[in-house]
Amino acid sequence: MPARSPAMGDHHGAGNGASDGMSAMPENDETGPIHRWTPPLAVRIEAVERFADCAEHVLTVTDPAWSDVAQDYRLLAVNSSLRRQQDSIRAALLLSRHDLGHLAVAFVRAALDDVMHLRFFASLDLDRSQELFASMSNFDSLRALLAQRNYIGDTEMARLSYPKPFLDWAVAGSEETRAVPRRLKKQYGWTGGLLPPGMWVADRAGQRELYDYLSAASSRAVHFSAGEIMRRGWIEPTGKLVTDKPAFREHLACFALDRLWRLYLDTWQVAAPMLERAGISNDHSLRDDEMITAIARLRETGSVPLVHAHEWKLPRRPLRPDNKTPGAPTIRRSAPTWERCGVLRDKRKVPRPRRRRRGQRLGPP
Numbered sequence: 001m002p003a004r005s006p007a008m009g010d011h012h013g014a015g016n017g018a019s020d021g022m023s024a025m026p027e028n029d030e031t032g033p034i035h036r037w038t039p040p041l042a043v044r045i046e047a048v049e050r051f052a053d054c055a056e057h058v059l060t061v062t063d064p065a066w067s068d069v070a071q072d073y074r075l076l077a078v079n080s081s082l083r084r085q086q087d088s089i090r091a092a093l094l095l096s097r098h099d100l101g102h103l104a105v106a107f108v109r110a111a112l113d114d115v116m117h118l119r120f121f122a123s124l125d126l127d128r129s130q131e132l133f134a135s136m137s138n139f140d141s142l143r144a145l146l147a148q149r150n151y152i153g154d155t156e157m158a159r160l161s162y163p164k165p166f167l168d169w170a171v172a173g174s175e176e177t178r179a180v181p182r183r184l185k186k187q188y189g190w191t192g193g194l195l196p197p198g199m200w201v202a203d204r205a206g207q208r209e210l211y212d213y214l215s216a217a218s219s220r221a222v223h224f225s226a227g228e229i230m231r232r233g234w235i236e237p238t239g240k241l242v243t244d245k246p247a248f249r250e251h252l253a254c255f256a257l258d259r260l261w262r263l264y265l266d267t268w269q270v271a272a273p274m275l276e277r278a279g280i281s282n283d284h285s286l287r288d289d290e291m292i293t294a295i296a297r298l299r300e301t302g303s304v305p306l307v308h309a310h311e312w313k314l315p316r317r318p319l320r321p322d323n324k325t326p327g328a329p330t331i332r333r334s335a336p337t338w339e340r341c342g343v344l345r346d347k348r349k350v351p352r353p354r355r356r357r358r359g360q361r362l363g364p365p
Contacts, residue, residue: 039301039302040250041096041101041250041253041254043301044254044257044258044301045093045096045097045257047294047297047298047300047301048089048092048093048257048260048261048298049093050294050297051089051261051291051294051295051297051298052086052089052090052093052261053294054286054290054291054294055086055089055264055291056086057282057283057285057286058282058286058291059082059086059268059275059280059281059282060280060281060282060283061079061082061083061086061279061280062279062280062281063279064076064079064277064278064279065279068277068278071126072126072129072130072274072277073129073130073133073134073137074118074121074122074129074133074274075274075277075278075279076278077114077117077118077121077133078118078271078274078275078278078280079278079279079280081114081118081267081271082264082267082268082271082278082280084110084111084114085110085111085114085260085263085264085267086264088104088107088110088111088260089257089260089261089264091104091107092104092107092253092256092257092260093257095253096253096256096257099249101249101250101252101253101254101256101257102248102249102250102252102253102256103221104253104256104257104260105217105218105221105252105255105256106218106221106222107256107260108214108217108218108221108256108259108260108263109214109215109218109219109221109222111259111260111263111264111267112210112211112214112215112218112263113198114263114267115205115207115263115266115267115270116198116201116202116205116207116211117201117205118267118270118271119205119206119207119270120196120201120204120205121133122270122273123204123205131184132184132188135180135181135184136181136195136196138177138180139177139178139180139181139194139195140195142170142173142174142177145170146170146171146174149162149167149170154167178194181194181195182194198211198215199211213306214259214306216306217255217259217306231311232244232245232248234248248308251304251308254304255304255305255306258298258301258302258303258304259304261298265295
């Protein structure tokens with residue numbers, strides 16, 4: 001029996017033949033406020049783990065039939081994306097339990113790319129989708145092969161069972177392989193390299209703002225970033241530079257866990273019409289309301305912002321709504337490294353609010 005999407009209604013059921021009677025589940029709701037305070041990391045870990053348990057039963061990823069995939073390569077992309085995201089959530093949970101959850105921010109990039117590309121390919125008709133998907137795959141595969149050959153040489157390639165005639169064929173065919181994406185690049189109108197850039201795909205998918213927001217986090221997690229390096233340093237009043245602030249590590253772990261389950265729901269929603277043919281099914285081991293309860297619990301933990309207010313030279317105020325909230329995290333006030341960097345200090349300085357005298361009403365200066 002096919003799995004239902006998080007917001008599957010009758011129109012989805014008509015698209016993929018789903019009629020298992022499973023109650024509709026909530027979508028990823030991004031309209032609520034982003035909380036300044038969220039529960040301790042352990043609470044979020046427990047909530048995400050329950051969600052992961054439910055998701056792996058409601059969306060059981062199996063092996064699709066090649067006859068179906070050969071007619072629509074998007075099915076393989078759906079299967080691979082959901083499997084990888086399930087694994088990423090599990091890996092993020094494992095890292096978080098060992099105080100390494102801040103490293104899971106790197107997983108957000110892969111999940112974001114899944115959502116954007118699946119949404120883009122779903123917007124194309126089948127023939128155009130097949131042509132573009134095959135072109136991207138052929139170009140990427142041959143590029144990786146030739147890069148390996150150039151790095152290790154023909155002798156090592158021969159030891160890896162790559163015959164010389166095959167490598168010569170790959171070199172001869174590389175220009176032809178480039179010709180197709182070159183033509184498609186002109187046809188679709190993207191700029192840059194021979195593969196569609198992420199920003200362009202996000203525009204076509206109608207989610208540029210989400211891409212800009214999350215790519216800022218994920219790119220800094222996987223690439224060299226001067227901004228991220230400065231962000232990790234906190235200057236204490238004593239002059240000591242702290243580069244491994246526990247509360248900041250926890251904040252990044254919470255951000256990764258929060259974003260991974262939300263992107264999983266987004267992927268699920270986009271892939272809904274293709275789930276059954278992509279080898280995704282519901283094993284019916286859960287009650288209909290268990291996934292809804294798991295998502296509701298995650299929403300109670302709040303949405304975690306990428307940039308923490310304590311990273312900026314803002315007026316001092318409590319991190320949490322009140323000082324009596326049990327379990328609320330406390331990030332001790334200390335200056336981020338960039339406050340000592342002259343170039344950034346002027347650009348990021350935020351004016352303090354004007355003080356109001358008794359009986360005076362604040363207005364424009």
